[in-house]
Amino acid sequence: MAATIPESMQAIALSQYAKPSDYNFATLPTPEIQDPTDVLIKVYAASVNPVDVKMASGIAKAMSKDSFPYKIGYDVSGVVVAVGPDVKSFRIGDEVYARVPQDKRGTLAEYAVSPEFAIAKKPAKISFTEAAAVPLxxxxxxxxxxxxxxxxxxxxxxxxxxxxxxxxxxxxxxxxxxxxxxxxxxxxxxxxxxxxxxxxxxxxxxxxxxxxxxxxxxxxxxxxxxxxxxxxxxxxxxxxxxxxxxxxxxxxxxxxxxxxxxxxxxxxxxxxxxxxxxxxxxxxxxxxxxxxxxxxxQFMRPSGADLDKLGAWITEGKITPIVGRTAKFSDLEGIRQGCTEVFDGKGGVGKFVVEMF
Ligand SMILES: NC(=O)c1ccc[n+]([C@@H]2O[C@H](COP(=O)([O-])OP(=O)(O)OC[C@H]3O[C@@H](n4cnc5c(N)ncnc54)[C@H](OP(=O)(O)O)[C@@H]3O)[C@@H](O)[C@H]2O)c1
Incomplete structure (x- = not known):
């Protein structure tokens, strides 16, 4: 049975450009399936990358066409809760991971949406936390x-x-x-x-x-x-x-x-x-x-097909995601500290992952 999807959700979102110490929660509309190949994911974990915190600080504001509230996060792992009519490879209940494209930014939230092409099935061998540390x-x-x-x-x-x-x-x-x-x-x-x-x-x-x-x-x-x-x-x-x-x-x-x-x-x-x-x-x-x-x-490109290749190597034990620090989504101070470490680019090990549960 399809899960009930709430109309609004909690997300880390900014009313203006800010450093991690000023990050806060906002109540936002739950993202919707807009394109026929969109997939709605209930977020289980999301990792933070330098690009997330640098762009949120306004470092490229002269070039970016950002709107506010500014949503943070490209990496996600979670469970599919809704699919567009043309989605071929994913069904409700699938465990997935993705680096969502630029226009779908905002994975530090209870729900995230991504086009099918950017998503892959999560390797069964790794946890949602480890999976979120992989994509970008x-x-x-x-x-x-x-x-x-x-x-x-x-x-x-x-x-x-x-x-x-x-x-x-x-x-x-x-x-x-x-x-x-x-x-x-x-x-x-x-x-x-x-x-x-x-x-x-x-x-x-x-x-x-x-x-x-x-x-x-x-x-x-x-x-x-x-x-x-x-x-x-x-x-x-x-x-x-x-x-x-x-x-x-x-x-x-x-x-x-x-x-x-x-x-x-x-x-x-x-x-x-x-x-x-x-x-x-x-x-x-x-x-x-x-x-x-x-x-x-070189810039990376979101790609479910490439995530499938990586997933196969993870399953074979050839590569392993490295998670250094985690924080629960309910722990705003922990999220601020983890994001500050990513922003400073010093001392961290592997990835900082925010866990929803
Ligand atoms: N073009 C793209 O598409 C793309 C994609 C991904 C990332 N990037 C960029 O690539 C860079 C790296 O990203 P990342 O996610 O790998 O960064 P990261 O995980 O945040 O790397 C930070 C870590 O690097 C270590 N470090 C800092 N300076 C170092 C140095 N000179 N030599 C060796 N280690 C050093 C630090 O550890 P210690 O303090 O312990 O040394 C720190 O924990 C960032 O600038 C990011 O924006 C670009």
Missing amino acids: VALTALQCMEEANKKLEGGLKGKTVLVPGGLSGTGSFAVQLAKNVFEAKEVITTLSTGKISKARALLGESVFTPIDYTKEDVAKSVGTGAVDYLFDTMKTTTSLLKTVKRGGVIVSVSTIASGTQIKNVGMDVPVVIRWALDFIDWGYRWWCGRAGVTYWY
């Missing part, structure tokens, strides 16, 4: 790695991969994917001192070679021309360029997107800013190109 960061790591795999001569198999931030959201998946799925020979990652033993316990002893970035000169420790693929999660393209060999690839998710890329994801970039960002992006590509290295910035 794992899709990012996977899609960047797939592109690098195509671009590198001979692919990533047997190659050396460098992933700064091995216990960050994106980094923890990238390390595991590079070694256990793409079969890199060596995966080097940077970690702060206390995280090296944690990473060994969480990701597997033999999966990576650690470098303590707080004590070592990373470029020196890695060595010149030692790396085939640098997945830049931590704005290290410039400082680590020399570690990448000629013919190698840098894919960045942390430097800066070109103005054209930002426009293409639906942001309203004033033309002068677009040109400036295009110029900076060209500068990165030119600078890396001089060293014989191909560089590009």
